[in-house]
Amino acid sequence: MIDRIKLLFLIGGIVVCALVPPVAGAAGDDFYVTLFARIMIFAIAAVSLDLILGFGGMISFGHAAYLGLGAYAVGIFSFYGINDGFLQFFVAIVGSALVALVIGAICLRTRGIYFIMITLALTQMLYFLGISLEEYGGDDGLNTDRSEFIAGFDLYEEVNLYYLILGFLILCVFIMHRVINSRFGMVVRGCHANEDRMQAIGFPTFRYKLAAFVISGTMCGIAGALLANLTEFVTPEFMHWFRSGEIMIMVLVGGMGSLFGPAFGAAAYLLFEEWVPDLMEAVATGTGENWHFIFGPLLVILVLFAKQGLWGLIPDRSRRDG
Amino acid sequence: MADPILRVERLNKSFGGVVATHNLDFEVEPGEIHAVIGPNGAGKTTFVAQLSGMLKPDSGRIVFDGNDVTELSAPARSHAGLARSFQITSVFRNFTALQNVALSIQAHSGHSFRMWKPAATDAALNDPAREILEQVGLGARADILAANLAHGEQRQLEIAMALATSPKLLLLDEPTAGMGPEDTQRITEFLAGLKGTYSMLLIEHDMDTVFALADRITVLVYGRAIATGTPEAIRANDEVRAAYLGEEEAEIA
Amino acid sequence: MTWLLLVEQTLNGAQFGVFLFLVSAGLTLVLGIMNVVNLAHGSLFMLGAYYAATFFGLTGSFLLALVIMVPLALISGIVIEVVALRTMYDRDHMDQVLATFGLILFFNESVRLVWGPESQPMPVPDFLDGSVEILPEAPYPVFRIVVILVGLAVGAGLYFLITRTKIGMLIRAGASNRAMVGALGVNIRLLYTLVFGLGAILAGLAGMMAGPIQSVEPGMGEDMLILAFVVIVIGGIGSIRGAVIASVLIGIVEVVGRSILPFAMANFMGEDAAQTAGPAVASMLIYVLMAAVLFFKPAGLFPAQAG
Numbered sequence: 001m002i003d004r005i006k007l008l009f010l011i012g013g014i015v016v017c018a019l020v021p022p023v024a025g026a027a028g029d030d031f032y033v034t035l036f037a038r039i040m041i042f043a044i045a046a047v048s049l050d051l052i053l054g055f056g057g058m059i060s061f062g063h064a065a066y067l068g069l070g071a072y073a074v075g076i077f078s079f080y081g082i083n084d085g086f087l088q089f090f091v092a093i094v095g096s097a098l099v100a101l102v103i104g105a106i107c108l109r110t111r112g113i114y115f116i117m118i119t120l121a122l123t124q125m126l127y128f129l130g131i132s133l134e135e136y137g138g139d140d141g142l143n144t145d146r147s148e149f150i151a152g153f154d155l156y157e158e159v160n161l162y163y164l165i166l167g168f169l170i171l172c173v174f175i176m177h178r179v180i181n182s183r184f185g186m187v188v189r190g191c192h193a194n195e196d197r198m199q200a201i202g203f204p205t206f207r208y209k210l211a212a213f214v215i216s217g218t219m220c221g222i223a224g225a226l227l228a229n230l231t232e233f234v235t236p237e238f239m240h241w242f243r244s245g246e247i248m249i250m251v252l253v254g255g256m257g258s259l260f261g262p263a264f265g266a267a268a269y270l271l272f273e274e275w276v277p278d279l280m281e282a283v284a285t286g287t288g289e290n291w292h293f294i295f296g297p298l299l300v301i302l303v304l305f306a307k308q309g310l311w312g313l314i315p316d317r318s319r320r321d322g
Numbered sequence: 323m324a325d326p327i328l329r330v331e332r333l334n335k336s337f338g339g340v341v342a343t344h345n346l347d348f349e350v351e352p353g354e355i356h357a358v359i360g361p362n363g364a365g366k367t368t369f370v371a372q373l374s375g376m377l378k379p380d381s382g383r384i385v386f387d388g389n390d391v392t393e394l395s396a397p398a399r400s401h402a403g404l405a406r407s408f409q410i411t412s413v414f415r416n417f418t419a420l421q422n423v424a425l426s427i428q429a430h431s432g433h434s435f436r437m438w439k440p441a442a443t444d445a446a447l448n449d450p451a452r453e454i455l456e457q458v459g460l461g462a463r464a465d466i467l468a469a470n471l472a473h474g475e476q477r478q479l480e481i482a483m484a485l486a487t488s489p490k491l492l493l494l495d496e497p498t499a500g501m502g503p504e505d506t507q508r509i510t511e512f513l514a515g516l517k518g519t520y521s522m523l524l525i526e527h528d529m530d531t532v533f534a535l536a537d538r539i540t541v542l543v544y545g546r547a548i549a550t551g552t553p554e555a556i557r558a559n560d561e562v563r564a565a566y567l568g569e570e571e572a573e574i575a
Numbered sequence: 576m577t578w579l580l581l582v583e584q585t586l587n588g589a590q591f592g593v594f595l596f597l598v599s600a601g602l603t604l605v606l607g608i609m610n611v612v613n614l615a616h617g618s619l620f621m622l623g624a625y626y627a628a629t630f631f632g633l634t635g636s637f638l639l640a641l642v643i644m645v646p647l648a649l650i651s652g653i654v655i656e657v658v659a660l661r662t663m664y665d666r667d668h669m670d671q672v673l674a675t676f677g678l679i680l681f682f683n684e685s686v687r688l689v690w691g692p693e694s695q696p697m698p699v700p701d702f703l704d705g706s707v708e709i710l711p712e713a714p715y716p717v718f719r720i721v722v723i724l725v726g727l728a729v730g731a732g733l734y735f736l737i738t739r740t741k742i743g744m745l746i747r748a749g750a751s752n753r754a755m756v757g758a759l760g761v762n763i764r765l766l767y768t769l770v771f772g773l774g775a776i777l778a779g780l781a782g783m784m785a786g787p788i789q790s791v792e793p794g795m796g797e798d799m800l801i802l803a804f805v806v807i808v809i810g811g812i813g814s815i816r817g818a819v820i821a822s823v824l825i826g827i828v829e830v831v832g833r834s835i836l837p838f839a840m841a842n843f844m845g846e847d848a849a850q851t852a853g854p855a856v857a858s859m860l861i862y863v864l865m866a867a868v869l870f871f872k873p874a875g876l877f878p879a880q881a882g
């Protein structure tokens with residue numbers, strides 16, 4: 001089902017990610033290890049969002065909620081001195097799933113603009129909740145330890161963390177590939193195209209959309225747990241609606257409704273965020289932090305003229321790609 | 323005489339002050355084609371929407387196959403055996419013809435929380451879907467994206483998707499909408515071939531199609547049924563001629 | 576005394592509700608009539624505050640600043656509509672969301688470039704400084720009372736515009752049935768621009784009055800935007816009446832909840848527990864309210880959309 005050229009890009013992407021630590025190690029510069037770890041984490045978040053956004057047509061403006069929930073699952077356990085990775089990730093997964101279930105059940109009663117506004121508002125509620133929890137650092141956030149899985153495998157070893165993230169990314173993309181092309185995936189995609197029609201041929205669509213919403217949120221929760229490990233710090237900012245917007249941008253840039261595109265979108269966005277300010281700084285000192293001034297209009301142009309995203313730029317011989 | 327497959331009793335629906343359906347009584351006998359005609363704005367589409375469960379009537383009852391379905395959702399009615407085709411072509415444009423029909427089959431083969439096996443190679447969906455495509459004459463076009471099918475073919479696919487739900491009653495909302503004379507002729511013949519196998523409620527603008535197919539005709543004007551009867555009776559009905567047929571002829575002239 | 580606090584906080588809530596109303600009134604019309612998601616509406620609130628703060632600083636006259644702010648806000652709104660949104664009407668919501676998100680980034684950064692990252696000073700104007708006793712021994716700032724009065728006046732004006740004028744009739748028709756207005760042969764583009772400009776002025780006015788109360792800083796429009804969404808969801812898209820009622824409701828619940836709830840909860844649980852849980856619950860209150868409204872009325876309290 002996947003076009004051969006695109007498969008090459010996918011494998012190439014994985015190989016590049018896998019080679020970053022040894023190459024950076026040889027060069028004695030860890031900076032790119034952290035950057036790529038970050039890219040892969042947001043790739044997981046973007047791929048998970050694409051299930052409901054690109055395939056399901058549900059414009060959720062609240063995906064950062066699950067990033068934050070996953071991160072706080074790690075952070076709060078760590079706050080109490082519990083660093084067992086299995087427990088932390090288990091709670092991150094179950095917690096994100098439950099919250100997604102509740103938020104989804106409320107939001108999916110509506111469609112269109114209402115859905116966008118409500119997902120946005122409910123995520124912002126979690127953000128304010130995070131701020132109001134003085135116990136866990138409130139506004140200032142919370143320093144966290146990294147997870148320990150079994151004796152001899154904790155995430156303080158950068159290599160362990162890095163390849164765990166890569167492993168999760170590959171796993172998530174593979175799961176998504178299976179889900180999208182399954183019977184369930186067909187229903188989700190059908191709801192995007194024409195929900196009335198899906199109901200008319202006999203699908204009770206609500207439950208399938210809700211299930212997709214929960215899968216998507218859960219997967220993003222894992223990304224959040226990984227992010228807390230990478231930054232060793234959790235903050236309500238992870239849940240801020242700007243973050244939700246950024247994840248949406250990654251999906252758009254990568255290509256909505258393309259399975260692997262969002263992963264590349266995450267890379268493109270984060271590299272842009274990394275390099276363009278430096279570039280601006282080099283041109284005119286002190287302008288680097290104003291990179292949004294360029295990015296904002298660029299985003300408008302992207303939306304207007306490059307709807308297909310990066311993934312759509314890769315030549316594609318079979319137009320029936322799923 | 324057998325009980326009607328569909329019985330509508332005193333159905334009412336209005337939007338704000340506009341009455342779309344007014345005290346409508348209506349029946350479809352098993353195996354018959356009952357056509358509903360009426361000028362634009364007569365409330366035909368609103369009627370279909372209420373029958374298929376997409377709109378809730380303000381009052382009245384819809385009894386299908388012996389069961390009151392007035393409160394049932396659209397998917398539940400589909401499972402009860404009521405299939406609807408749409409006036410505006412609403413096939414899934416990014417799916418192939420085969421996938422479109424397979425999706426209909428899937429809706430009626432248990433739950434769809436099956437997230438691992440690829441649907442595209444699922445013989446349990448594809449085999450019956452292919453059969454139905456053959457039946458409607460799209461067998462050779464199975465692997466074409468629906469968006470790339472000709473308009474007439476999309477209309478055929480629309481009907482194929484309805485047939486794939488193994489319905490007891492077909493609600494056909496203007497199956498020949500937007501078609502040229504040749505395609506219309508083809509669809510008419512195809513529907514004639516289904517006559518007897520399925521009960522049908524046919525909403526149609528094309529009078530030739532209606533008079534070629536219908537066993538009975540109901541004329542809807544401003545949400546009221548002003549007449550019901552055989553095609554001959556309707557043709558001869560003065561009120562109908564005044565309200566509707568005459569108007570059509572006047573338009574043509 | 577607690578009762579005085581309650582009265583004062585309720586007034587603060589009503590005054591905050593006025594800001595919410597001014598921001599959401601325009602936005603709800605835009606959403607209802609044009610079916611466009613415009614995240615940049617919050618930026619107009621911010622721009623209004625900046626324009627006013629700047630010209631108040633330059634001229635020393637609050638009223639003159641108002642006179643200058645209104646056309647500037649109008650122009651800003653029209654520029655956004657004509658340059659960016661007009662091409663978006665036929666696009667799907669996803670495009671509108673991301674493009675207007677891009678506009679937010681741009682406006683926040685522009686403001687930072689022009690005025691700097693630090694917040695701008697904007698004092699209460701002299702002639703509105705001071706306070707009156709609304710109840711014995713309960714002084715309340717005149718400025719906040721004026722805000723409430725302005726809110727009432729604008730509300731009344733909008734009511735008149737919407738119910739008594741031809742433009743209002745078109746706006747109402749557009750909010751409940753967009754296709755119909757097109758069928759009436761009205762110049763839709765002009766109507767859109769007009770509604771958008773009106774919304775921009777109202778948002779700018781809110782920003783100006785918020786200046787002396789909150790701080791004038793980049794990104795100040797975002798919180799307002801999200802609260803305006805909550806208001807619109809509760810009130811119903813396209814409904815001015817819904818916006819009025821939901822704004823006051825949300826304003827009061829938000830402000831009163833935050834100040835009273837920790838005390839109120841202390842009656843039921845320990846003082847310490849209430850100090851921890853109170854703010855947390857208060858921060859979620861309006862969203863829970865929104866979810867509850869949605870549960871019973873998925874299209875809001877006053878759905879304007881028919882069919």
